[in-house]
Amino acid sequence: MTSSPSPMVVFDLDGTLVDTAPDLAAALNFVLNREGLSTVSLPTARSMIGAGVRRMIERGLEHEDHPATADDVTRMMADFIDYYTAHIADESRPFEGLIEALDDLAVRGYRFAVCTNKLEALAKQLLDQLGLSPRFAAICGGDTFGVSKPDPAILLQTIARAGGRPESAIMVGDAGPDIGVARRASIPVIGVGFGYTEVPIAELKPDRVVAHMRELPEAVLALHASAMT
Incomplete structure:
Protein backbone atom coordinates (compact mmCIF):
# COMPACT_ATOMS: atom_id res chain seq x y z
CA MET A 1 0.00 0.00 0.00
CA THR A 2 1.17 3.53 -0.72
CA SER A 3 0.67 6.32 1.75
CA SER A 4 -1.60 9.20 0.80
CA PRO A 5 0.14 12.49 -0.04
CA SER A 6 0.34 15.26 2.50
CA PRO A 7 -2.38 17.90 2.25
CA MET A 8 -1.19 20.91 0.32
CA VAL A 9 -1.81 24.65 0.31
CA VAL A 10 -0.96 26.42 -2.96
CA PHE A 11 -0.39 30.16 -2.72
CA ASP A 12 -0.47 33.01 -5.15
CA LEU A 13 2.55 35.26 -4.57
CA ASP A 14 1.96 38.98 -5.19
CA GLY A 15 -0.70 40.29 -2.83
CA THR A 16 -1.08 36.95 -1.07
CA LEU A 17 2.24 35.82 0.36
CA VAL A 18 4.20 39.02 -0.11
CA ASP A 19 3.32 42.71 -0.32
CA THR A 20 5.26 43.36 -3.52
CA HIS A 87 15.22 46.07 -6.84
CA ILE A 88 12.98 43.03 -6.28
CA ALA A 89 13.07 43.09 -2.49
CA ASP A 90 13.87 46.71 -1.69
CA GLU A 91 10.53 47.15 0.06
CA SER A 92 8.65 43.88 -0.52
CA ARG A 93 7.86 41.99 2.67
CA PRO A 94 5.78 38.95 3.71
CA PHE A 95 2.34 39.90 4.92
CA GLU A 96 1.99 40.10 8.69
CA GLY A 97 1.29 36.71 10.24
CA LEU A 98 2.45 34.66 7.24
CA ILE A 99 5.40 32.95 8.92
CA GLU A 100 3.34 31.96 11.94
CA ALA A 101 0.55 30.61 9.72
CA LEU A 102 2.99 28.51 7.69
CA ASP A 103 4.59 27.18 10.85
CA ASP A 104 1.19 26.25 12.29
CA LEU A 105 0.12 24.40 9.13
CA ALA A 106 3.49 22.70 8.68
CA VAL A 107 3.26 21.22 12.17
CA ARG A 108 -0.12 19.78 11.13
CA GLY A 109 1.46 18.04 8.14
CA TYR A 110 0.71 20.49 5.35
CA ARG A 111 3.08 21.13 2.47
CA PHE A 112 3.18 24.30 0.40
CA ALA A 113 3.62 25.45 -3.19
CA VAL A 114 3.50 28.73 -5.10
CA CYS A 115 1.46 29.22 -8.27
CA THR A 116 1.92 32.73 -9.65
CA ASN A 117 1.65 34.57 -12.95
CA LYS A 118 5.00 36.19 -12.12
CA LEU A 119 7.92 34.85 -14.16
CA GLU A 120 9.32 31.80 -12.38
CA ALA A 121 12.85 33.18 -12.11
CA LEU A 122 11.59 36.40 -10.53
CA ALA A 123 9.33 34.50 -8.12
CA LYS A 124 12.24 32.33 -7.01
CA GLN A 125 14.57 35.32 -6.70
CA LEU A 126 12.09 37.20 -4.54
CA LEU A 127 11.39 34.25 -2.26
CA ASP A 128 15.13 33.50 -2.04
CA GLN A 129 15.90 37.05 -0.95
CA LEU A 130 13.13 36.94 1.66
CA GLY A 131 14.33 33.57 2.95
CA LEU A 132 11.04 31.86 2.08
CA SER A 133 12.00 29.51 -0.77
CA PRO A 134 12.83 26.49 1.43
CA ARG A 135 9.25 26.44 2.68
CA PHE A 136 7.81 25.56 -0.75
CA ALA A 137 7.94 22.21 -2.50
CA ALA A 138 7.43 23.92 -5.86
CA ILE A 139 7.54 27.53 -7.10
CA CYS A 140 5.87 27.82 -10.50
CA GLY A 141 5.32 30.93 -12.61
CA GLY A 142 3.44 32.10 -15.64
CA ASP A 143 6.21 30.80 -17.92
CA THR A 144 6.79 27.44 -16.18
CA PHE A 145 4.22 25.42 -18.09
CA GLY A 146 3.38 27.79 -20.94
CA VAL A 147 0.03 28.79 -19.40
CA SER A 148 -1.01 31.27 -16.73
CA LYS A 149 -3.90 31.66 -14.34
CA PRO A 150 -6.84 31.20 -14.68
CA ASP A 151 -5.93 28.25 -16.93
CA PRO A 152 -6.35 25.25 -14.59
CA ALA A 153 -3.30 23.50 -16.06
CA ILE A 154 -0.90 25.80 -14.19
CA LEU A 155 -2.45 24.95 -10.83
CA LEU A 156 -2.78 21.23 -11.48
CA GLN A 157 0.80 20.97 -12.73
CA THR A 158 2.08 22.99 -9.78
CA ILE A 159 0.40 20.56 -7.41
CA ALA A 160 1.88 17.60 -9.28
CA ARG A 161 5.37 19.11 -9.27
CA ALA A 162 5.09 19.65 -5.51
CA GLY A 163 4.17 15.99 -5.01
CA GLY A 164 0.54 16.59 -4.11
CA ARG A 165 -2.84 15.63 -5.46
CA PRO A 166 -5.74 17.91 -6.42
CA GLU A 167 -8.17 16.23 -4.05
CA SER A 168 -6.01 17.16 -1.05
CA ALA A 169 -5.10 20.70 -2.15
CA ILE A 170 -6.40 24.18 -1.36
CA MET A 171 -5.63 27.39 -3.27
CA VAL A 172 -5.06 30.73 -1.56
CA GLY A 173 -5.14 33.97 -3.53
CA ASP A 174 -6.15 37.60 -3.63
CA ALA A 175 -7.77 38.21 -7.02
CA GLY A 176 -9.91 36.97 -9.87
CA PRO A 177 -7.26 34.80 -11.58
CA ASP A 178 -6.74 32.88 -8.33
CA ILE A 179 -10.41 32.25 -7.73
CA GLY A 180 -10.85 31.39 -11.40
CA VAL A 181 -8.00 28.90 -11.59
CA ALA A 182 -9.20 27.11 -8.46
CA ARG A 183 -12.78 26.88 -9.71
CA ARG A 184 -11.65 25.54 -13.10
CA ALA A 185 -9.45 22.96 -11.39
CA SER A 186 -12.25 22.00 -8.92
CA ILE A 187 -10.08 22.92 -5.94
CA PRO A 188 -11.33 24.78 -2.83
CA VAL A 189 -10.10 28.34 -2.60
CA ILE A 190 -9.49 30.86 0.17
CA GLY A 191 -9.43 34.57 -0.67
CA VAL A 192 -7.34 37.05 1.27
CA GLY A 193 -8.83 40.46 1.92
CA PHE A 194 -5.58 42.43 1.89
CA GLY A 195 -4.32 41.83 -1.64
CA TYR A 196 -4.48 43.48 -5.04
CA THR A 197 -7.87 43.40 -6.70
CA GLU A 198 -10.23 45.99 -8.15
CA VAL A 199 -13.17 43.71 -7.28
CA PRO A 200 -13.64 43.09 -3.53
CA ILE A 201 -12.53 39.55 -2.82
CA ALA A 202 -15.88 38.57 -1.26
CA GLU A 203 -17.64 39.41 -4.54
CA LEU A 204 -15.49 36.82 -6.29
CA LYS A 205 -17.07 34.21 -4.00
CA PRO A 206 -14.15 32.11 -2.72
CA ASP A 207 -15.05 29.35 -0.29
CA ARG A 208 -13.56 31.35 2.58
CA VAL A 209 -12.21 34.87 3.07
CA VAL A 210 -9.52 35.75 5.59
CA ALA A 211 -8.77 39.31 6.63
CA HIS A 212 -5.37 38.49 8.17
CA MET A 213 -2.90 35.63 7.84
CA ARG A 214 -3.55 34.66 11.45
CA GLU A 215 -6.95 33.41 10.25
CA LEU A 216 -5.50 31.15 7.56
CA PRO A 217 -4.83 27.94 9.52
CA GLU A 218 -8.40 27.75 10.82
CA ALA A 219 -9.79 28.41 7.34
CA VAL A 220 -7.60 25.70 5.77
CA LEU A 221 -8.53 23.15 8.42
CA ALA A 222 -12.24 23.95 8.09
CA LEU A 223 -12.16 23.58 4.30
CA HIS A 224 -10.38 20.27 4.48
CA ALA A 225 -12.76 19.01 7.14
CA SER A 226 -15.78 19.95 5.03
CA ALA A 227 -14.26 18.25 1.98
CA MET A 228 -13.96 14.99 3.92
CA THR A 229 -17.57 14.93 5.09
Missing part, protein backbone atom coordinates in the same frame (compact mmCIF):
# COMPACT_ATOMS: atom_id res chain seq x y z
CA ALA A 21 3.35 46.42 -4.67
CA PRO A 22 5.98 49.05 -3.72
CA ASP A 23 8.72 47.42 -5.79
CA LEU A 24 6.43 46.56 -8.71
CA ALA A 25 5.11 50.13 -8.74
CA ALA A 26 8.66 51.47 -8.76
CA ALA A 27 9.53 49.30 -11.77
CA LEU A 28 6.37 50.37 -13.59
CA ASN A 29 7.06 54.03 -12.94
CA PHE A 30 10.64 53.57 -14.11
CA VAL A 31 9.50 52.40 -17.55
CA LEU A 32 6.68 54.95 -17.75
CA ASN A 33 9.09 57.76 -16.96
CA ARG A 34 11.42 56.56 -19.72
CA GLU A 35 8.51 57.01 -22.10
CA GLY A 36 8.01 60.57 -20.88
CA LEU A 37 4.86 59.64 -18.95
CA SER A 38 3.71 60.49 -15.45
CA THR A 39 4.09 58.08 -12.58
CA VAL A 40 1.12 56.20 -11.14
CA SER A 41 0.31 56.20 -7.45
CA LEU A 42 0.89 53.15 -5.31
CA PRO A 43 -2.86 52.52 -4.80
CA THR A 44 -3.39 52.69 -8.57
CA ALA A 45 -0.44 50.39 -9.24
CA ARG A 46 -1.82 47.83 -6.77
CA SER A 47 -4.90 47.39 -8.94
CA MET A 48 -2.70 46.66 -11.97
CA ILE A 49 -0.88 43.69 -10.42
CA GLY A 50 -1.77 40.05 -10.92
CA ALA A 51 -1.78 39.23 -14.63
CA GLY A 52 1.94 39.37 -15.31
CA VAL A 53 4.43 42.05 -16.35
CA ARG A 54 3.05 42.65 -19.85
CA ARG A 55 -0.46 43.25 -18.60
CA MET A 56 0.75 45.52 -15.81
CA ILE A 57 2.60 47.68 -18.34
CA GLU A 58 -0.41 47.70 -20.65
CA ARG A 59 -2.60 48.85 -17.76
CA GLY A 60 -0.10 51.57 -16.92
CA LEU A 61 -0.15 52.80 -20.52
CA GLU A 62 -3.95 52.69 -20.59
CA HIS A 63 -4.04 54.73 -17.39
CA GLU A 64 -1.92 57.37 -19.10
CA ASP A 65 -3.98 57.16 -22.33
CA HIS A 66 -0.75 56.41 -24.17
CA PRO A 67 -1.01 54.21 -27.28
CA ALA A 68 1.74 51.63 -27.75
CA THR A 69 2.47 48.81 -30.15
CA ALA A 70 3.11 45.23 -29.09
CA ASP A 71 6.80 45.80 -29.85
CA ASP A 72 6.78 48.88 -27.61
CA VAL A 73 5.37 46.85 -24.74
CA THR A 74 7.91 44.07 -25.31
CA ARG A 75 10.73 46.62 -25.16
CA MET A 76 9.29 48.11 -21.98
CA MET A 77 8.98 44.64 -20.47
CA ALA A 78 12.71 44.09 -20.88
CA ASP A 79 13.45 47.40 -19.14
CA PHE A 80 10.91 46.62 -16.41
CA ILE A 81 12.41 43.20 -15.71
CA ASP A 82 15.97 44.56 -15.64
CA TYR A 83 14.99 47.25 -13.14
CA TYR A 84 12.77 44.99 -11.06
CA THR A 85 15.40 42.25 -10.87
CA ALA A 86 17.81 44.75 -9.32
